[in-house]
Every structure is written in structure tokens, then in C-alpha cells.
Amino acid sequence: MAIVVGYVPTKEGAAALAQAGQEAVLRKTSLVVINSDRDGAGEGSGDLQKALDDLTGQGVDVETRQLVRGNEPAEDLIAAAEELDAELIVIGLRRRTPVGKLILGSNAQRILLDAPCPVLAVKS
Template sequence: MYDIIVGVDTDVERARTQGAAIADLPGSEEINAILVHVFGGEGGDIESVDAVDEARSILEGAGVEITTEGIGGEPAIALLDAAARHDADCVCVAGRKRSPAGKAIFGSVTQDVIMGADRPTLVCSTDE
């Protein structure tokens, strides 16, 4: 089994892109996708996140095994901690287009995950 941590935010289109990218991987029926949504506080109900439902639907349709995890904290750190806790083979995040100034001022979860990961990282991008 190939374990992938999938960092899903609230954007349904990005979740759709992540789900499709993972579903298109060779041997998708041998993948366990751990859908992780990071809540700003101490946690929340992951079942109420529409983007998680979208990713789950696409992945289940491709025969991918799904588990979900809603956690609190700072997104990049929480995703990297989840990857370590599950000894994941890969981390999947969805990037969005930002100007260099926007990245410098607001930061980027995707960039922080890429820079902090000690395992392969799959970055999916929409046409935003």
C-alpha cells in the first residue's frame, strides 16, 4: 500500500484537481489517500468540508482507499506532522498562483510543505 497525505483546504476546485491527479497515478487501487484538513483552531468536523467530499468522491470512484483526518494547527506544520505520523510515502498539496510579493507577505502553505518535507511532494495546480 502506498500512503499519500492529501492536504485539502476549502477550495473545491483544488480538491478536484488533487483527486484527479492521484486517481491518475499508476496503481491507484494500491493507494491509501489520507485526506487531511487543517482547521485554524483545535479541530472541527471534516465531514462538513465540501472540498474533502469532492476529493473523496473522485478517489473512491478510482478505487483508492480513503481515510480522513481533521486536525488543528498551522497548516504546513500540521501536514508535515501528519506525514511523519503516518509514515506517508508522499504529500500532496494544491498550489495557487500568487505574485512573488503575495508569497512574501502572506506566505505559502505549499511552499512551506515543499521546503519542509523529507519525502516526495506532489503539487497540483488549477488554472486559476
């Protein structure tokens, strides 16, 4: 089993990655970082590498999956959790207005509702 974490180069993504690392240490399991990039811009790769190096230094077995398939991030996280038989998904949350949720949809909501395992949602 593993912990799956969704990472985007934001303060919410950094918070999710940090919490997922703590959970991996507590549960003595591996961590799979999903960076789902719809357009292939690859922003924030330096920040991600630094965070991964920190986790590896703490003894966490980390695998990174850089996905550029045009899927919604929720689809990639749910698929990875199912494939790995994950014990936990960790995601970062940001505040959105009700109208913003209606117009743009919510990856977090989709993950919370469709995940095959428990989901830990963290704020930055």
C-alpha cells in the same frame, strides 16, 4: 505507506485530491486526506464528501482527517506525512504575487522544503 493530500474547498484543493486519487490507484496504496481548518468553519464539506465517495468507488482506501487545531496547514501535512511514513504528499498550488508570498508566507513553500518525502504540486 500512504499518500497524504492537503485538501481545501477550492479548485486547487479539488485538483490535488483528484491527482492524489490517481496516484493512490497507480501505486496501489491508501490515501489520507488532511483538511486542516484553522478556524473551524468547515466550509466545503459537501464537495469533499462527493470527491471521497468517487475515490472510494474507484477502489481507493481513503481516510479523512479533519484537523481544527489552529496550526498552519503545512504543519499538519508534514506531521501526518512523518507519522504515516508517507511515500508522497500532494498539494494544490495557486498563483501568488511575490508581495503576497512575502506578507502571507507560503504553506506550499514550507511543505516543499520541509517534507520528509517527495511532494507533487498540481495546478487546477
